[in-house]
Amino acid sequence: MQLEVDGRQIDIQVDPQMPLLWALRDVAGILGPKFGCGIAACGACTVLIDGAPVRSCVLPVGDVTGRVTTIEGLARDGALHRVQQAWLDEQVAQCGYCQAGQIMTAVALLEEIPDPTDDDIDKAMAGNLCRCGTYPRIRAAIKRAAGNATGA
Amino acid sequence: MSRLGTITRRTFLGLAAVAAGGIAVGYYYYRKPYPNPLEDDLAEGEVTFNPYLKIGSDETITVIAPRAEMGQGISTTLAAFVAEELDVTLDRVKVEHGPPSYAYYNAAMLEEGGGFNFWDNSFTAETVRGMMGVAGKMLGLQATGGSTAARDGFDRMRQAGAAARAMLVDAAAARLGVAATELETENGTIVHTASGRSVTYGSVATDAAKLAPPSEVRLREPAQWKLLGKPQPRVDMLDKVTGAPIFGIDVRQPDMLFATVRMSPVFGAKPVRSDISAATAMPGVLKIVPIESTYGSGFGVIAENTWAAFKAAEAIDVEWGEPAYPRTHDAIVSMIADAARSGDASAMRDDGDVDAAFADAPPERVIESEYSVPYLAHAPMEPMNCTARLKDGVLDVWAPNQMPVLVRWFCSDIAGVPGERTNVHTTSMGGAFGRRGELDYAIYATILAKETDGRPVQVTWTREEDMRRGVYRPASAGLFRARIGDDGLPVAVDMRIAAQNMMASLTSRLFPSLPAGGSDPSITDGSRNQPYTIPNYRVSEIQVPLTIPVSFWRSVGNSVNGFFHEAFMDEIAHAGGIDPVEMRRKLMADFPAAVAVVDKVAEMSGWGETLPEGKARGFAFTLSFGSWCGQVVQIADTPAGIKLEKMWIAVDVGTALDPGIIETQMTSGAVFGLSAAMGQELTFRDGMVEQSNFHDFDAMRMHQAPEFEVAVLENFHKMGGVGEVGTPPAAPALANAIFALTGKRIRSLPLSKEAAFA
Numbered sequence A: 001m002q003l004e005v006d007g008r009q010i011d012i013q014v015d016p017q018m019p020l021l022w023a024l025r026d027v028a029g030i031l032g033p034k035f036g037c038g039i040a041a042c043g044a045c046t047v048l049i050d051g052a053p054v055r056s057c058v059l060p061v062g063d064v065t066g067r068v069t070t071i072e073g074l075a076r077d078g079a080l081h082r083v084q085q086a087w088l089d090e091q092v093a094q095c096g097y098c099q100a101g102q103i104m105t106a107v108a109l110l111e112e113i114p115d116p117t118d119d120d121i122d123k124a125m126a127g128n129l130c131r132c133g134t135y136p137r138i139r140a141a142i143k144r145a146a147g148n149a150t151g152a
Numbered sequence B: 001m002s003r004l005g006t007i008t009r010r011t012f013l014g015l016a017a018v019a020a021g022g023i024a025v026g027y028y029y030y031r032k033p034y035p036n037p038l039e040d041d042l043a044e045g046e047v048t049f050n051p052y053l054k055i056g057s058d059e060t061i062t063v064i065a066p067r068a069e070m071g072q073g074i075s076t077t078l079a080a081f082v083a084e085e086l087d088v089t090l091d092r093v094k095v096e097h098g099p100p101s102y103a104y105y106n107a108a109m110l111e112e113g114g115g116f117n118f119w120d121n122s123f124t125a126e127t128v129r130g131m132m133g134v135a136g137k138m139l140g141l142q143a144t145g146g147s148t149a150a151r152d153g154f155d156r157m158r159q160a161g162a163a164a165r166a167m168l169v170d171a172a173a174a175r176l177g178v179a180a181t182e183l184e185t186e187n188g189t190i191v192h193t194a195s196g197r198s199v200t201y202g203s204v205a206t207d208a209a210k211l212a213p214p215s216e217v218r219l220r221e222p223a224q225w226k227l228l229g230k231p232q233p234r235v236d237m238l239d240k241v242t243g244a245p246i247f248g249i250d251v252r253q254p255d256m257l258f259a260t261v262r263m264s265p266v267f268g269a270k271p272v273r274s275d276i277s278a279a280t281a282m283p284g285v286l287k288i289v290p291i292e293s294t295y296g297s298g299f300g301v302i303a304e305n306t307w308a309a310f311k312a313a314e315a316i317d318v319e320w321g322e323p324a325y326p327r328t329h330d331a332i333v334s335m336i337a338d339a340a341r342s343g344d345a346s347a348m349r350d351d352g353d354v355d356a357a358f359a360d361a362p363p364e365r366v367i368e369s370e371y372s373v374p375y376l377a378h379a380p381m382e383p384m385n386c387t388a389r390l391k392d393g394v395l396d397v398w399a400p401n402q403m404p405v406l407v408r409w410f411c412s413d414i415a416g417v418p419g420e421r422t423n424v425h426t427t428s429m430g431g432a433f434g435r436r437g438e439l440d441y442a443i444y445a446t447i448l449a450k451e452t453d454g455r456p457v458q459v460t461w462t463r464e465e466d467m468r469r470g471v472y473r474p475a476s477a478g479l480f481r482a483r484i485g486d487d488g489l490p491v492a493v494d495m496r497i498a499a500q501n502m503m504a505s506l507t508s509r510l511f512p513s514l515p516a517g518g519s520d521p522s523i524t525d526g527s528r529n530q531p532y533t534i535p536n537y538r539v540s541e542i543q544v545p546l547t548i549p550v551s552f553w554r555s556v557g558n559s560v561n562g563f564f565h566e567a568f569m570d571e572i573a574h575a576g577g578i579d580p581v582e583m584r585r586k587l588m589a590d591f592p593a594a595v596a597v598v599d600k601v602a603e604m605s606g607w608g609e610t611l612p613e614g615k616a617r618g619f620a621f622t623l624s625f626g627s628w629c630g631q632v633v634q635i636a637d638t639p640a641g642i643k644l645e646k647m648w649i650a651v652d653v654g655t656a657l658d659p660g661i662i663e664t665q666m667t668s669g670a671v672f673g674l675s676a677a678m679g680q681e682l683t684f685r686d687g688m689v690e691q692s693n694f695h696d697f698d699a700m701r702m703h704q705a706p707e708f709e710v711a712v713l714e715n716f717h718k719m720g721g722v723g724e725v726g727t728p729p730a731a732p733a734l735a736n737a738i739f740a741l742t743g744k745r746i747r748s749l750p751l752s753k754e755a756a757f758a
């Protein structure tokens, strides 16, 4: 089957029931999305499909119909996405394992709500677990990225 | 296991001899330097100065940070030690973990293991600390744990940088024909100011590495530090915001197979009946093999991809044997509680005469409480995994692990290849919290690598496997009594704390042929060694003979006793009619560092101010891993439940090497402790853990996290740890705040059993 991932067409021959996460990681070799729970409970595997955040660990690859964006497809021409840059500026990550998922969810949030309130952030990010407890800096980074969006 | 058995016995005898025979026995080994492991693996044009540093003629400076990066920022701080004295900025430096080698032993970790109070500078304590440091070198433990990494590297790695800088300057002096004293270094360049001439580190590195290292080096005074003491950008941050393949689960090798394991969820049991035929016939499955190990029995499933392996593992039809411990949760919990009430106790601290103090106590001046905490899983974000390849007599193990020397030792034994032909590659870890100090994931991967004809195999556990075949924070129960004096302060406390012996559990997995007896200081860690002066003060350990696997969990015994001790102190303060913070100031008066922390966090939080209706605060303090930490949490009663609004943390770490990293570690540790306190609990049914994934063993989420304010103090004269210190006071601070808000004293974790959180 054909998938569009990070702007590239890829052809993968797998059982259409295989979750998108494992098709990306074990078959296509795209390692940015991480495995954390396999039941849509932690957000580590989050990718965007046509801009909407999706838990790739529970989505059968055969059901994917749109353009898939992973953390690896965010940077453009060597420049980090503004959300990644905000993460770097706020020094958010500790172990880092959840952060690809956190960043993807934040990207989707800021596309939908360019200047989110704390409440918007709480709601959007609730599905992304961070065992290292980086939440205060995630919040700061989202606000920083939002500020950049409005030129502040 | 025969070869391993012998080595083990000898090593332990060695350790015992050092401890019994004194410094003289160990001295020779201690002074004898280990070989530099970097010498075997240098790139073209690259030279090495010591086990911590390589410099290439292309100006690449590589620093070895031989402690595992599990999120605590240690690679940045360790690299800064070398860079500080080498006089280069961190962005000039490439950081590698380095090979497993005895050269990177961790002495600080063993030094704290001697069972002495941290502040006790008496001759015996100092001697034992010194001896245990020697034992660390002999055992070659390149371990990451116990919040010791920075303390351990502080002198050695700065000396490594300073010595190399001196050699580079000497080589430059010879090249330029001037005296070394006329030269200055400047971020990788050596300058002769008088003539304006300069050479780079890379251009003189080869000459410099040939020189003998200086016999003495002068380290910079803290006032001259350019990097240390200031927040540094983390060296791993870019990789982590771009999803780089740095974790164990991201290892990819040519021709690699994928696998998973299905191990007995009844600890210590074997399959009594099994049928693997349906699972073996599933698409993508190559082989299902039995696994027998000291960690458990079960099956390994080797497949073409991880998902196929997961599905086949689930399809194995198997019935497990009986547990050697009670089958039900209630029976397990009762065993621990009964032990706290009436089991044989040994006193680990015994000041004054506790029995006499209680004998004549008027009943209305005595309070008694029972406390308990549950078993807990570590649940790091990256599930257990490991990749192994056994080919042409060489074993390669790619493992996110905290114990590379032990991984090499055990895996080479299983594979039947010598240690010199076993390469352990330590990857970044998606969290660890103590879990990756165990070896099960590496042992299983090595067993499966023997089945794949030389092809590498990546073994990834499901989250369910990770949670239900863990090695847990032991459950514990405490019986606490206090006699309150006329001034409201306690005159006597008696603390009986019961739990499984963690060291015995660990020994049964690693060295099953060794007898495991003796005391386990971690049972009382955080209760027996707190900086309080109470005239009659007894803390006793009671061992519970359960065989559920237990292990190190972020802050170890302090995670249990921090809660018991500090919630009980709050009860005492309330019973005595004294403000809890004021009571601490009085009882800690002999420990100025502790009082300064209490004062600081009280000031930051405005402790004592009148709060609006429906809000309240709780305070707690724990000294752990050599750092003094006080926390105040403010909560609010909301229609959705109790909301954590803000937490203030003051911590004295002695010397703050990187205030930015310390701040994030305090927050991280507190979130970890609050997560457990609010909602985490493992329960048992039919001898198996019932919880299996984040839906029934969750942790704090974004909307539950309070705002944090952290102050880092440097009053104490010794450097303390950072990575675990924020965890112990978090649970009691919250429980005490709930008491202040609702009048309900919750003595059993998780708090969610009796309180609703927003």
Ligand code: FES
Residues within 6 Å of the ligand: A034, A035, A036, A037, A038, A039, A040, A041, A042, A043, A044, A045, A046, A055, A056, A057, A058
């Ligand atoms: S791995 Fe998909 S949500 Fe956890």
Ligand code: FES
Residues within 6 Å of the ligand: A093, A094, A095, A096, A097, A098, A099, A129, A130, A131, A132, A133, A134, B071, B381, B430, B431
């Ligand atoms: S940074 Fe470690 S889980 Fe989020």
